[in-house]
Amino acid sequence: MKKHRTRTSGSFLLRHLLLLTFLVITAYPLLWMVLAAFRLEGDAQMRPLALPTPWTWQNFAQVCRNGSFGDAYLNSLMLCSGSVLLSIALAAPAAFAFAQCRFRGRHALFMLFLLGMMIPVHVTLIPLNRLLGSGALNLKGSLWALVGPYVGFALPITMLILRGAFAALPRDLLDAGRIDGCSTWGIFRHIAMPIARPALATVVIFNFLTMWNEFAFALTLLGPGQTTIPLALSQFKGEHDVQITLVSAALSLVVVPLLIVYVFAQKHIIRGLTAGAVKE
C-alpha cells in the first residue's frame, strides 16, 4: 500500500512538473511581451529578463497616438467580425444540407468544398489581384476586397466542423421537430443551430484568429490608405531595427479581442472540435 502511494505521488509530481514546464514554455513569451510593453526601450535591451524599471504606459500611448494603428484596429475588427458572420451564414445551411439532406452527388460536392483547404493562399494572390482589380470587380484597394477571400478560405473548415456537428444530431430530435411543425429550415434554425453552439463557437474563434492574423491578402489587396492589424504592426519595424517595446505594446493590444472571444467561447471549443467524433 505504502509502495503504491509512493509510486502514485511520484507520478503525480512528474506529471505536474511536465505540465508546469509546458505552461512556462507556452506562457513565457506572452508574459515577456506584456512586460516589454511596460518597459522603456533601453530597459528592454539592457535587462530583458527582469521586471520593468520603471513601469511605463508611454509605449501604449505612443501606439494609440499613431493614427494608422487605430484605423487598422477598427478595420480589422469590422472586417473579421463581418467575414466570420458571413462565413457562418453561408456555411451553416450548406453544412446542414450536407449532413441531413439526401441528394445525388452529396459526397462529391462536399469533397469539392474540402478541396479548398488544400489550396495555398499565395497561389491565389495573382488571380485575385486580377479578379478584384480595375479591369474586373474593381474592389481592389478597399476593405471589401478582403471579404471574399477571407470568407472563401474560411468556408471549407467551417463546413467541415459544422457538418460534423449537424451529422451528430439524433434523428429523433429532427423527427420531433418535424412533428412539432418545423419545416427543414425551421429545424435548422430552431433545433440544429442552438444545439450546434459549441461547433459555432469553435469556428468563430478559429476563423476570427485566422483573419485577424492574415497578412498576405491584406498586403496585396488593400490600397495605400487602408490597413489592417498585421500591416500596422509592420510599421513599428524599421529597415534596420525593431522597436521592441512599441511592438510589444501594439501586440498586447492586438491580443485583447482574441482573449475576449476566447474567454466567452472556450468552454465550447473542445466539444466543438470533437463534435461527431463519438456517439454520445
Place this chain on the structure above:
Amino acid sequence: MAQVRLEHVGKVYPGNVRAVNDFNLTINDGEFMVMVGPSGCGKSTTLRMVAGLEEISEGTVTIGDRVVNDVLPKDRDIAMVFQNYALYPDKTVYENMAFCLKKRNFMPPANNDDAGFLGSLTSWWKNRQIKRAEIDRRVREAADILGINELLNRRPKALSGGQRQRVAVGRCIVRNPAVFLFDEPLSNLDAKMRVQMRTEISRLHNRLETTMIYVTHDQTEAMTMGDRIVVMKDGLIQQVATPADLYDSPKNIFVAGFIGTPPMNFFDARIAKVDGKLQIKEESFALDVPAAWQAKLEPYIDKKVVFGLRPEHVGSPSAEGIEHAPTIPAVVEVIEPMGSETYLYMKTGATGFIARVDPHRSCEVGDQLNLAVIMANGHVFDVDTTASII
C-alpha cells in the same frame, strides 16, 4: 380523437428490403393499441409511417376521415413520444412543451374590426397575447396532469430519465392531438421506473380517452397496457387480439411463444390412436386428448404436431388438484424461487420445459417428479404451418 386505418400498407426500402408487408389494421377511436414484436419486425417502421416520418411504399393510412399518405407530419394531428425522449436540450421544460404550439396556428384569429395598418397591428398584438396566454394555460395544465410543475424552468439535462419521459408525454398532451404515438418510450428507463410510467401512461389514456398507438418489444408492457395488441414478425401481422385472447388463444407458435413470461413450453409430439382414443405422444409421456379436441385432431393421427403448455398449467396447485390428471414425468434441473411462486426448469426425455409450482412445494435439483397437466389449457399446433389447431 380519431380512428386510424391502415390498409394494405407496405414499406420497401432501397435494395427491395421489405420492412412491412400488407399491413391491415383498424384502430378504433379512443383505443389503446399496442404493437409488439421482436427487433426488426417492422413495428417502429409502421408507427413512423402513421406519423409521416417514413414514406409509405404501398397502401393507405387514414386518420379520421382523411387519407394522410401525402400529408406532412405536422398536419396529421398526431403527437409522438420517442424512445430517447427527443427533448430539445437548449430549451427549458416549459419551452419544450410550448414549442409545438408556438410553431402552429391552433387558435382562430381574433376579429379585426379596425381597418388600416394600426388596426392590423393591434389585432396582431391581441392575437399574440391570446395565443401566449393559451399556450401558458395548456402547458401548466399538462404539467399538472403529469406532476412536473416544479420542473418547468429546468433544462432536460437536469432531469432524470423518468422526468424526461414525462416531459416528452407533456409535449404531446399540450397539442391535444387526435392520435398519440409512442415509440418504445420506456425502453431507456430502469425496471422500477418502467413499471411506474406504465401505470401513468395507462392512467393518462383513461383520462384523455384519446387514440393511442404504442410500440414496444416488451410483451409485459403490451399485455398490461393495451386494449388490443398487434403481434408482428418479419413485417407481417401475426395476430390482433385483446391481451386475454392473445394469451389464451394464440394463433400460431410464434405468438404462443412470444406472449407470456416465462414463455409457453413446446413439445415435439405426434397424435396416436390407442384403444379408440386419441393421445398426444412424446418420447417420454403420452397424454389422453380431451373429448372436445377429438374431431379437430382426427386428421393428424400419426402425424407430427407441436404440443404447447404454459408453465402454470403443469405442476401448478390447480393442476395437482385435479383428480386423475395426466402427468409428465421429469427431472428437476434448476429451481427458481420467486416468492409468490417457484419456477422449476425440468427435463423430460431430451426436452426441457418450465413448470410454475406452489412456492411451498419441497423438491430438490435432481428429483424425479410426475407433474400434473391441465389438458384443457393445452395447445396443439400444426408443424408445417405453425398455426394453432386447438
